[in-house]
Amino acid sequence: MIKLHRLNNSELMLNASQIETVEATPDTVITLINDKKIIVKESVDEVRNSVIEYHKTIFQRAFGFQKEGA
Numbered sequence: 001m002i003k004l005h006r007l008n009n010s011e012l013m014l015n016a017s018q019i020e021t022v023e024a025t026p027d028t029v030i031t032l033i034n035d036k037k038i039i040v041k042e043s044v045d046e047v048r049n050s051v052i053e054y055h056k057t058i059f060q061r062a063f064g065f066q067k068e069g070a
Helices: 044-063
Strands: 002-005 011-014 019-024 028-032 037-040
Touching (some): 002 037, 002 044, 028 044
């Protein structure tokens, strides 16, 4: 799950595996695989980076890797 913020600053946790598309319109609109749309404060790049970090963490835990310096 990744932590994001709605436009009213409320926090939400989103299952990164459910994301179909992320677009700037100019607000960042996330479309989920069930066609639900969520507008968040984070930029497209911030969402992308959060998803990458989420998947890195899952991979590292699944295969027992440690982050450098940990």
